[in-house]
Amino acid sequence: MKSIIKFAIVLMVTGLLASCEGYLDVNVDPNNPTAVTPDLVLPVGQYYTAAYHSTDRGLSHLGNMMMVNWSQSDGFSWYTDEFKYNVTSSFYSGVFNNTFANTLKQYQILYNLEDEKYVNYKAIAMIMKSFHYQLLVDCYGDVPYTEALGRSKEATPAYDDAQAIYEDLIVQINAAIDLIKNAPALAEVPGSDDAMFGGNMTNWIRFANTLKVRILTRQSDMSGRDSYITSELAAIASEGSGYITTDVGINPGYIPLNTGKQNPMWNSLGKDEGGTVTMSNNATCATDHILDFLSSTNDPRIDRLYEKPATGHLGVPQGLLDYDTPVADQYMPDKVSNIGPGILKSADMDAIIFTLAEHYFNLSELRQKTFITTGPSAQDLYESGITASFLYLGLDEEDAEDYYTQSKSLVGWSPSSNKLEAIITQKWIAVNGITAEQSWFDYSRTGYPSGVPIPLNYNATTDRPVRLFYPAGEYSSNGANVPTQPNAFTAKIFWAN
């Protein structure tokens, strides 16, 4: 017995003492790698770009609420904050938080790549970062930029001036175009991992140019920017690749009826992975205002933008409290115009982040303001914008022509005395349900479209917010840098002043 014990003890001591270096080498996570190649990073970035833009309470949803495209059916209490214009530090804070924490984080990994082999990935990252930073500036003004995305190296990034960021976005986009054009032969070209252009780098340059036009159009009402805008437009022209020719969408290969794999907008605002109509779909419907506008302009897009109930189109005023007067249950989900089949096409549709129609309207505006003096006329571009919208929504060119040849102000070019108002109003309809935040920015900048009401009952203000509040997290985690919360109704973004 004793010898067994002695043996056991000796064995144990030996075991303990033999705890050499290798014994502790178990700190390698078997489930999670510490490095991955860029083709595994890019598609996730694009997935996020699509998801946070078009999903329930994404950026486009905010635009749809602010621009009175969407309202709320009876039986739901979902959009109280939107109707109250309750712009607080938690209101749509995902626009800031998700963009930085998820989307830009992924693109920054690509941006940080130093290997020449990955210049195409790096260029894509620069373009997509610019795309997102513009939207951030448009919503918040000053945001962290030069010190942002450093993770452990800079936990409290400084805020940069909104206009300075805008200027650098153009610089970055130009640099990205240069990178693509001067890519070495060994540089990897993305393939199916690029959910936007499938690795077509020319399309990336076109998208970059298109994005520049958006950035410049936004500044086109500012004084003292004329020569800057003109020279940057000239640079686009001399670059020569041109612009996008289709709507720009993201589609990593969405799969219908598959958990987490459906188009994000369809999945949240249409039907879930079980094929069941979501509550958000039931809760969300047209406003009376947008339906009135569409029907008064004989716009066939009404049945594409909104689902027509058996009882005919019906919209709900934003902010309505009593849904049952004069008729009980008149605004139940089955009786109101929910989001339409032109917007919710299918579970595997592309997630559109930039519409062709918007681009035409941007060019039309620049042409009308004579920043561009050659090429198609402002009217041609305007009508191309309307046509692009009709086509996207599943109507055809003839339908479009029938529509814009009407002798109606804000519809036909000639009958519209205020061309800018017509362009912006048509853009409002074209981006409705798709990239509706763009018309909210336009509204802050131009005051168009006119006559968009504010919600009933709640508001002491006479107009809608012009920006978002910085999220609460910035005040607790970056308090030394984040600016004092600006007035959400009066402190316009620099390009609207």
Added chain:
Amino acid sequence: MKKLFLFFVLFVLAGASTLWAQTKVITGTVTSATEGEGAIPGVSVFVKGTTIATSTDVNGRYQLTVPEDAATLVFSFIGMKQKEESIAGRSVVNCVMESDVVGLSEVVVTALGIKREKREITYQTQKVDNAELAAAQPTRAASALAGKVAGLQINVQDNSVNPTTQIILRGLRSISSDNQALVVIDGVIASLGAFDDLNPNDIADLSILKGATAAALYGSNAANGAIVVTTKKGQAGDKITVGINSSYTAEKVAYMPDFQTEYGTGWEGAYDAVENTNWGPRFDGTLRQIGPTWPDGTYQAVPYAPVKDNLLAFFNTGHNFNNTIYLSGSHETSKFYVSVGDQRASGIVPDDTYQRNTVRVNASKKVGNVELSLNSSFFKDEQDVVGSTIGDQDRPLYWFLLNTSANIPLARYSDWRNDLYATPDGYYNAYYQNPYWAVGTNRNNQKSNRLNGNVQMSWDPLNWLNVTARIGTNTYWSSGKNWRASQTYDPYLQPSAGAVSSFVTDNESQSSEIIEDLLVTGTFEFGDFSLKSILGASNYNYVYRYSSIRADNLSIPGFYDISNGTGTPTVSADASQEVNFGFFGDFTLGYRNFLYLNFSGRNDWTSTLAKGNNNYFYPGFGISFVLTDAIDALKNNNLLSYAKLTASNSTVYNDLGAYAINERYSKHGAFPYGEVNGFVLSSTTVDANIKKEKLNTTEFGANLGLFQSRIMIDASYFLTTTTDLITYTTPSVSSGSTSFLTNIGSLKGSGWEVSLGGSIIKAKDFSWDASLNYSTMTTIVEEIYEGLDEVAVGAWAQYGVYAIVDMEYPQLKANTYVRDPQGRIVIDPSTGFPRQNAALESMGRTTPKHIFGLNTSLKAFGFTVATTIDYRTGHVFYAQGQDAMEFVGRSMASVSANRQDFVIPNSVIETSPGVYVENTNIPVQNGRQSYWTDTYNDVKENYVVDATALKIRELSVSYTLPSALIKSTPLQKVSVGFIARNLYTLLPGENSFSDPEFNNSNSNTIGVGGYFQMPPTRSFGVNLNIEF
């Protein structure tokens, strides 16, 4: 299991082989030297150097069969000086025992199972024995510790059939690391899970090592103190005792939230037959339609009047049957204890059931100078409870109850399959389903098993030397199935209902801890000095595996198997491993039995930190000084029977979790799409130089015995400084990360504990013992890092738990009203609405500042009445349930202004900056409803509630039959009892929702709870204990 039994049988056989040796019988009586006390029952009598032992009966008599060559009997009894009597050929050996300075010679089990006399311990410990622990027959040992130990906070976090408990000693001392006490079972590190899985009847006693110093020999596990559990080893005496312990308790809802009963189903003041909310007109008693109108025009109608306790009626009386059969005994050199336990419970929620079985085998055998022992338990359980992701919104069950209007006779709808108005299509509520349907269509079934045990060899090669080696394991494996049935609705009857999708999830997990300890103990005496030295080594290895697979949208209704899913199943697998080892030494130098100095040190190496930065030295020292033995003037003093002072200091470190030092990628949940896969970088960024967090603890203690130790006072003061806190701080999200793992700042914790206990009355047939314990502790965040003055521990958009510089931790924050310097609410004159502050404000700490516990035990004529009462105060909690009741219009607040526009009492208008004028005439808008649902409900300070609670935790009345009565029967003991748990709770008026102890998570996010837990319950029952 079979192997364990085999092992046990071998032990028993080994013991039996010595049965035939020559023996003789010795009898005797043990009496007290103190006048009037007479015979002492329960004295243990054993042959010196053996385990041959018995104990005296109620008359102080004993009988013991001893080997022919036995020389000396040892008599020992707590509170008496141990005494030896030479047998010297006698067959009658009587003994007169003298009372001892109580407590100081008591043996305390300390870290690593090392036994020490209380006098030499340089830090504070507290012991809870089985009688105190199991008086009210708890199903979990942890819950029975509440109120019994100074400095210990037990949070029973829910009241499900399988509750979870949080164990915190001396408050919190870390922001991100675990603050829960270490659990040690029979000398080996185990886990809280293993503690919960013990049969409380198997526990002999618990020793609470309150501070890090006490536990320092455990290395990085020591920081939070330890609960050292000793299980029953086998009854002394050359006999076998067979016992049955049975209890039954009935569990009922103790109280429900305060609900308004003036308004019912409706919206914006209008009646609505299908609303979950209570914003309808005032109740008028008329018969009104509820639910849908059927195609034939018929509908259900009930009086538009409140249904008394309509939600309470949903809950059942829970039943709990607990049976333990045990076999205990010893013979000369062997001891054993075997028990089989069975618990079956049904909960207050219909269909919730729980069953568990425990088997314990403890056995030891001494062969020459080697003692071999085995302590082991096997556990299995199965719980079947309602799922927690019910309906299309994935809500917990209580949510559905709270969303049932005041005029709905809920209990009528239990037959949801057949009763038309209870079926999914016919149920009244258009937005939240029938809770009975929820119970029937959402289930969570979990089965788990645990093997916890150790094998130990203790060898005394020389009379001053002991070598102990031990291998222990805590192995757990479980599997579960969670499913939800799909539900679609008739679009005519339920146009607003959201269809519910089905899913099934299968999960499996395994974890295993293997612990090896080696201790070499030498005891030396030279002149006035003594030295106890321990050298040792310890090795710890932990592996964990988890996998789950979920399939959605099942094809065959009611068939819950992964194969039945459509689309791609969601799969996850996770594994981790952690190892560490350490060497340690502990030296206690004693001088004339009244002065002890202790030095200890341990050096650890861990796998979880970077090489070169992964070994740490943990020093500790302490002093114990027994005044009453040191100073002649104090000796033999009847007023101050004993007095001991202690001081100690130690440094320990908190480790990091496995793999945490590396920033890692994980596959994005939506990917792959075909051939395209996607990986996402962790949202946590990690400081490249991360290291362990350091805790330094200083403790001063005093232990006093007064009036011949009738009254005992233990007091201590402690101070803990945590530096280099390993913390998941919140960086700016614009850094591209939402969490930053780094070493930051420091916390300073301090507090007092006082226990006052004693025998108030001590007579022949009547005694009354009572103990009162009190503790107070405060943790202050000293610094975080420059530019950052708070860290979110667990935060929601408008409230959360934070660590904030210069404030008590953990701190609850919420969004608040703007108030003038007098505290009046500032309103917006254009709307009448209160103005809100932009930033969240601190509302108070969420751990109690003061904890009182009162235990009394009254014994008279065979009856014992024991009570435990505790009182906690000085903290707040966030009542999520109260918050949830606001929207549904069921809260008391929602009727406080008669549902009209009203002027907020005590409100002001800011006429110019800093100038406030009382508001007498500007009412809020939409006071009918939307003020409450959209404005009042938006200010979360309204739901921060005083967490003070006074609880009668336990009450037991037991009666033990006099031995004279059962003398002629084979029965040795018959005891019957009435038991009650959580008998009564007193809460402050502002807490009208639930038990502030309930909490959503077992982490440091303490103080947020509500509708994820069912209403609080109380239990009553009976207990029967018979021994043969």
